[in-house]
Amino acid sequence: MISVEEASKIVNERLFQPKIEKVGLDNVLGRICAQDISADRDFPPFNRVAMDGICIQFEDFENGQRQFKIVGTQPAGAKAMENQSGCAIEIMTGAMLATHADSVIRYEDMSIDNGIATVKIEDVRQSQNVHNQGSDRKKGDVLIFNNTKITATEIGVLATVGKEKVPVYKNPKIAIISTGDELVDVHVTPLPFQIRKSNVHSLKALLNQHGIQPELVHLADDKSQIKNKIESLLTEKDAILISGAVSKGKFDFLPEVLASLGVVKHFHKVEQRPGKPFWFGSAQGTQVFAFPGNPVSTFVCAKRFFEPWLKKSLHQQSAQLHAILGEDVSFRPALTFFLQVTVENVNGTLVAKPVTGNGSGDLANMTIANAFMEFPSDMQNFSSGEVHPIWMF
Amino acid sequence: MISVEEASKIVNERLFQPKIEKVGLDNVLGRICAQDISADRDFPPFNRVAMDGICIQFEDFENGQRQFKIVGTQPAGAKAMENQSGCAIEIMTGAMLATHADSVIRYEDMSIDNGIATVKIEDVRQSQNVHNQGSDRKKGDVLIFNNTKITATEIGVLATVGKEKVPVYKNPKIAIISTGDELVDVHVTPLPFQIRKSNVHSLKALLNQHGIQPELVHLADDKSQIKNKIESLLTEKDAILISGAVSKGKFDFLPEVLASLGVVKHFHKVEQRPGKPFWFGSAQGTQVFAFPGNPVSTFVCAKRFFEPWLKKSLHQQSAQLHAILGEDVSFRPALTFFLQVTVENVNGTLVAKPVTGNGSGDLANMTIANAFMEFPSDMQNFSSGEVHPIWMF
Numbered sequence: 021m022i023s024v025e026e027a028s029k030i031v032n033e034r035l036f037q038p039k040i041e042k043v044g045l046d047n048v049l050g051r052i053c054a055q056d057i058s059a060d061r062d063f064p065p066f067n068r069v070a071m072d073g074i075c076i077q078f079e080d081f082e083n084g085q086r087q088f089k090i091v092g093t094q095p096a097g098a099k100a101m102e103n104q105s106g107c108a109i110e111i112m113t114g115a116m117l118a119t120h121a122d123s124v125i126r127y128e129d130m131s132i133d134n135g136i137a138t139v140k141i142e143d144v145r146q147s148q149n150v151h152n153q154g155s156d157r158k159k160g161d162v163l164i165f166n167n168t169k170i171t172a173t174e175i176g177v178l179a180t181v182g183k184e185k186v187p188v189y190k191n192p193k194i195a196i197i198s199t200g201d202e203l204v205d206v207h208v209t210p211l212p213f214q215i216r217k218s219n220v221h222s223l224k225a226l227l228n229q230h231g232i233q234p235e236l237v238h239l240a241d242d243k244s245q246i247k248n249k250i251e252s253l254l255t256e257k258d259a260i261l262i263s264g265a266v267s268k269g270k271f272d273f274l275p276e277v278l279a280s281l282g283v284v285k286h287f288h289k290v291e292q293r294p295g296k297p298f299w300f301g302s303a304q305g306t307q308v309f310a311f312p313g314n315p316v317s318t319f320v321c322a323k324r325f326f327e328p329w330l331k332k333s334l335h336q337q338s339a340q341l342h343a344i345l346g347e348d349v350s351f352r353p354a355l356t357f358f359l360q361v362t363v364e365n366v367n368g369t370l371v372a373k374p375v376t377g378n379g380s381g382d383l384a385n386m387t388i389a390n391a392f393m394e395f396p397s398d399m400q401n402f403s404s405g406e407v408h409p410i411w412m413f
Numbered sequence: 414m415i416s417v418e419e420a421s422k423i424v425n426e427r428l429f430q431p432k433i434e435k436v437g438l439d440n441v442l443g444r445i446c447a448q449d450i451s452a453d454r455d456f457p458p459f460n461r462v463a464m465d466g467i468c469i470q471f472e473d474f475e476n477g478q479r480q481f482k483i484v485g486t487q488p489a490g491a492k493a494m495e496n497q498s499g500c501a502i503e504i505m506t507g508a509m510l511a512t513h514a515d516s517v518i519r520y521e522d523m524s525i526d527n528g529i530a531t532v533k534i535e536d537v538r539q540s541q542n543v544h545n546q547g548s549d550r551k552k553g554d555v556l557i558f559n560n561t562k563i564t565a566t567e568i569g570v571l572a573t574v575g576k577e578k579v580p581v582y583k584n585p586k587i588a589i590i591s592t593g594d595e596l597v598d599v600h601v602t603p604l605p606f607q608i609r610k611s612n613v614h615s616l617k618a619l620l621n622q623h624g625i626q627p628e629l630v631h632l633a634d635d636k637s638q639i640k641n642k643i644e645s646l647l648t649e650k651d652a653i654l655i656s657g658a659v660s661k662g663k664f665d666f667l668p669e670v671l672a673s674l675g676v677v678k679h680f681h682k683v684e685q686r687p688g689k690p691f692w693f694g695s696a697q698g699t700q701v702f703a704f705p706g707n708p709v710s711t712f713v714c715a716k717r718f719f720e721p722w723l724k725k726s727l728h729q730q731s732a733q734l735h736a737i738l739g740e741d742v743s744f745r746p747a748l749t750f751f752l753q754v755t756v757e758n759v760n761g762t763l764v765a766k767p768v769t770g771n772g773s774g775d776l777a778n779m780t781i782a783n784a785f786m787e788f789p790s791d792m793q794n795f796s797s798g799e800v801h802p803i804w805m806f
Binding site: 045059066070095096098100164171173175177178179184201207209210215226228229264272313315319341344369370371382384386413 | 442567763
């Protein structure tokens with residue numbers, strides 16, 4: 021048995037090395053940008069009118085002029101017109117500022133009669149209501165740094181700079197294997213001694229959240245079938261997640277089968293509850309995460325070891341979250357303890373309240389909790405107000 | 414002009430009333446469950462063996478017996494075997510407990526020689542290592558309540574109870590309209606006075622995060638084209654989001670066109686910065702959100718008014734998040750102020766640090782921020798340590 025920290029270190033030393041692929045802008049939400057994205061032009065690309073009104077030379081206003089002959093109308097999306105000294109051009113938000121003009125006066129601040137605009141305010145500043153070329157960013161400035169997660173705001177920037185196709189890190193190919201002859205498919209009515217598969221669906225959903233479509237595989241408790249299938253998956257996949265079949269049972273062939281296929285075991289069993297029987301190994305660049313069969317155990321291992329491995333592999337930077345324990349908790353065994361909690365934002369502070377359940381088999385409880393809180397193995401009593409790491413579902 | 418609070422109230426009084434649809438389990442991640450989901454059987458559905466080993470009658474152990482003849486081996490996924498008084502059955506994790514047995518002794522706690530198991534420990538309790546039928550939930554208990562957002566853990570429960578198809582609230586049909594002759598498509602190299610569309614792509618990404626695929630429409634600054642297209646969209650869509658064309662410009666026909674199509678204006682202009690020119694109206698069950706054209710203004714309005722409307726419409730319960738201001742901030746105008754901030758989890762507390770930018774046109778800045786913090790209109794100075802609402806991107 022090794023500690024959670026050692027296990028985590030071993031897993032994270034064996035990251036997947038993603039290639040880079042170009043994906044259409046419509047499909048990169050949530051992906052990780054694999055290249056610095058620079059401004060192809062200044063931001064804004066021209067002196068951009070920010071209010072509807074007229075544009076003038078500020079010098080004329082400064083010299084006391086308050087009435088301006090309107091010599092034209094300039095919409096957005098057209099070439100800059102030429103203003104004349106002492107005159108004005110009606111101009112619209114989004115338009116390129118007319119030449120020989122540097123300031124915009126809003127419709128609200130003037131009146132127009134017979135083609136003459138009369139300015140009604142005295143407080144006019146040079147360049148007002150103009151968003152000057154390059155004032156936000158210069159051509160060539162990096163707008164989105166390599167390894168940034170693409171959200172709705174990055175999508176807007178990528179569109180602005182014309183990235184129809186965006187370089188992102190390619191997701192690993194992943195298989196999720198369920199084992200155990202007691203398991204039947206979701207559409208089947210189970211016999212009294214059977215249950216429906218659930219772990220593989222939870223794990224699949226977790227991968228879907230990262231934009232990954234895994235292959236689902238079920239293996240009966242049959243040594244040669246398990247061996248043949250895993251042998252072929254090892255050649256195809258970057259990671260294999262297995263639920264069940266790593267305990268001590270007569271039909272838990274998995275560690276033996278994996279060894280016979282040249283999968284090197286890095287560890288089996290971690291000093292934690294739940295999830296102690298977690299097994300991790302690798303062969304030829306494929307990482308094998310073999311989780312215990314119980315739903316909560318599997319989910320703890322997936323959130324604590326697999327998901328950080330996935331994020332780190334894809335260069336996704338994410339800081340460890342913490343919350344404040346809202347009730348006293350005791351846990352005797354010398355194991356890292358993952359407690360199901362509900363984390364709530366109370367006036368800007370994240371407060372974690374324990375959800376009491378029946379241990380590693382109690383899947384239904386996890387729909388009430390929204391995180392695991394992690395307690396160190398070398399303490400037994402944890403007090404309300406202490407800060408501990410959390411793993412949000 | 415109305416306040417942010419009034420505007421929010423008006424928008425949220427005009428919710429979309431979703432129908433219920435049944436969607437395959439593979440595609441319900443992130444959707445809102447539209448029905449209580451009950452246990453179709455007890456949880457667990459049988460006395461489930463939780464460790465690999467032998468099962469015995471506790472009474473025999475209590476009476477001093479330490480050696481048990483093994484009369485069979487029971488794997489998971491098979492009918493319960495019949496144990497005999499004084500005997501034991503080798504039994505595997507996930508199996509249905511054999512009849513005439515009530516406790517399981519792990520392989521680690523015994524030895525087996527010549528078909529006889531010898532128990533090596535004295536601390537054996539009745540029902541140990543057995544997860545008793547119905548101990549987590551009883552048949553008929555509600556496992557997932559109506560209006561719950563479906564995450565990976567709910568997916569596991571839905572699979573367990575055999576929900577191949579899940580009743581969820583049907584998403585609204587939405588169009589996103591860009592306006593403005595200065596806008597060109599992402600793949601086009603803009604002329605000096607043109608810019609590429611970006612707002613519609615950010616808005617689309619925001620909808621994609623909710624599993625909604627909107628229709629994107631571009632309208633030139635042409636009154637009859639705008640009128641015809643919006644007329645047909647009003648018959649097809651539940652909501653229309655429009656970016657631009659609601660200010661005072663000569664080519665901002667939109668309020669006039671909407672009025673001529675019978676769209677009732679509820680308000681135009683909200684006491685806020687950025688996003689003041691926000692226009693909201695409705696006709697025959699279609700809500701029209703007309704956002705200002707500037708990227709940051711549009712995003713503020715989308716996060717503050719549209720997204721809460723969408724969530725409430727779909728019965729998604731989400732509490733208002735708050736964070737603690739990390740620096741002093743001043744804002745003079747009597748407007749609700751939305752400041753771009755980076756929210757970080759510092760020892761369980763969410764701390765918001767201002768991101769300084771160039772106002773409502775500065776899209777690139779928003780890739781640094783990860784939230785807006787909302788400051789009330791009736792104050793001007795805000796101090797580090799104060800708690801204010803946040804809207805995470």
